[in-house]
Amino acid sequence: MRRAPSKLWYAAAVLGPLAVVVGELGFFLNDFAPEETLILDLAVGSASVLAGLLLWRLFPDNRTGLLLYLAGVLWAVPGVRSLGQSLLFGIGEALSGAQDAVFAHLLLAYPIGRLTSRPARVMVALAYSTVALGLARTLVYGPLACGCFRLQNGLLVRDWPDAYNALSIAGAGLALVVTIMAIGILARRWHQAGTLGRRTYSPVLGAALLLAFSILLLTVTEEVMGSAPRWMLLTTVVARLLVPLAFLAGLIRSTFDRAAVGNLVIGLESDSSRSMQEVLTATLHDPSLVVAYWVPERDGYFDANGMPVSILDDEFNESTTLIGSGGERLAVLVHDPALRSDPVRIEAAVSAARMVIQRERLQAQVLAQLEEVRASRARIVEAGEMERRRVERDLHDGVQQRLLALALSIRLTREQSGEAHIRDLLADAGEEASATLADLRELAHGIHPSVLTAEGLGPAIEMLAERAPMPVEVEVDGTRFSGAVEATAYFAVSEALANATKHASATKATVRSSVANGSLSVEIEDDGRGGASIGKGTGLRGIADRVAAYNGTFNVKSPAGKGTVVRVELPIG
């Protein structure tokens, strides 16, 4: 997580505090500065610059640190007006309102360091246009002529008091609008945030609102009364000091939370019964959190159990955090948007749990593929079943109909024939045709019994029982199920009864069915010699495969000499 800081950061780390010290020195030399505020001024600048540098160092990709740092520097810069240098005076004068614009940007971009809404972008653009107004105003400001300072303005183009006054009023008006907008946007954010959001927003938002209100009060009072009482000025300075402190407080709390994450992850490594999702939900205080793993083979997201998770196409919104490793997409966290306000904690949790995430992702990958294999097996069984239905229908409509017509024709010819020996021959032929027809019907029934599709499992099993050479008791009611469930159960019963007759020499059997807990269970019991197993022969193996393809269970209990119980359970949801 820690990267070596950039050269820019090192330069900023040297120049920033220097600028603050120099600027504050200027304020100190300025006779007009109220002395009580000097220490607070220095504190505001230093706190912002240092907190900004720290955040910038920890989160180089998040602009919050940089903006806080710039706000601190710009806070102190106007002090250079009093250093006796006319060019510095001009620069200080031009930048005297810039810190408020950067502050507005900082607060509205918090916590992710980017402006995500249109009103916020408009507001920040307006705030920066006040900086442009300040610069324009400086170009027409002659401090010597009005007797305001004992120094000339190094950026003066032409002394023009009317333009200066007009630009000052415009700048103040714009600042007022910006401040009111900022209060509105921040208040709305606070209102919309959930419990978790308020928990993380509260320090920074509270300080920011206090600052915005105090600036508003100060600006209005100054415009109306010409000057503001000293306590108003002090309140503004205190509010400014609170903002960087609030950012720091957030940072410190995140560090503590990171330690807590570390502990929880240690627990996670040793206790595999807790999933990443459970741990993150508890650690990040977000019950809505979902961990979804990217499975490239399936081109989608899946949970740790291999079930698909639907994630909208605009994955990169405020309530998702992507987790990657070396440019490879690993997972995505779907969470309360407010969690973005505490990126330290997500990053800490994710980096501490990287091993577990990799492990769970592998598990999700395997399970997702397993699920796909299961589904594909079910589709294959289903396709086979459809094929059997088609073959049965073809036999019925083709050969069987022709054979029937042939048998009927032989019978009619026999009835109409006058010669006895021809009638005898035709009787033989007719019997042969009838026997062939019976065989064909038996064959078609074995391929797919039409009674199953038309009348359901109960009547189909009754027919099986009638065909069996031993008495079979059937306790199956007329409930209908899906075609896949009925066919799977039917062929299990058919196979079990065939085994009972052929291999176990059973003298009787019972077929029972019941529905419980969303499953159809069918049990076939015989009194044969036992010894059957799924591994022996292809019949039971085939049934076991079919049952597994529909997520069912298949059991054979067949102790030698004590009969056989075959039990099939099939989900009917």
Place this chain on the structure above:
Amino acid sequence: MKSVVIVDDHAAFRRQARRMLVSAGYDVVGEAVDGRSAIADVGRLNPSLVLMDVGLPDMTGFQVAELIDPSRVVLTSARDPRSFATQLAASRALGFLPKDELSAAAIEKLARPG
């Protein structure tokens, strides 16, 4: 002489059924290959008996029987009647004969109960 319409989509069966019925003294006034033409023919020809296959391409023989007068319909099929036991029990047709047991005498028996 009793008039009959045969409804079945298999030509070979229609031919033998016609032969059987004609030799028993019936007048086969029409043959239909599906439910739609059966309804049209029966309406037009008004036969006293309809020999109808259960499995027609467009609808079942049970459905057609309900749309014409079921009391003159004898149903037949090559399938085991247990394959459509529920529909058979609910049908108001004269009766059912398996195709391999079809004879003029059996039809006569269904058409004149008692």
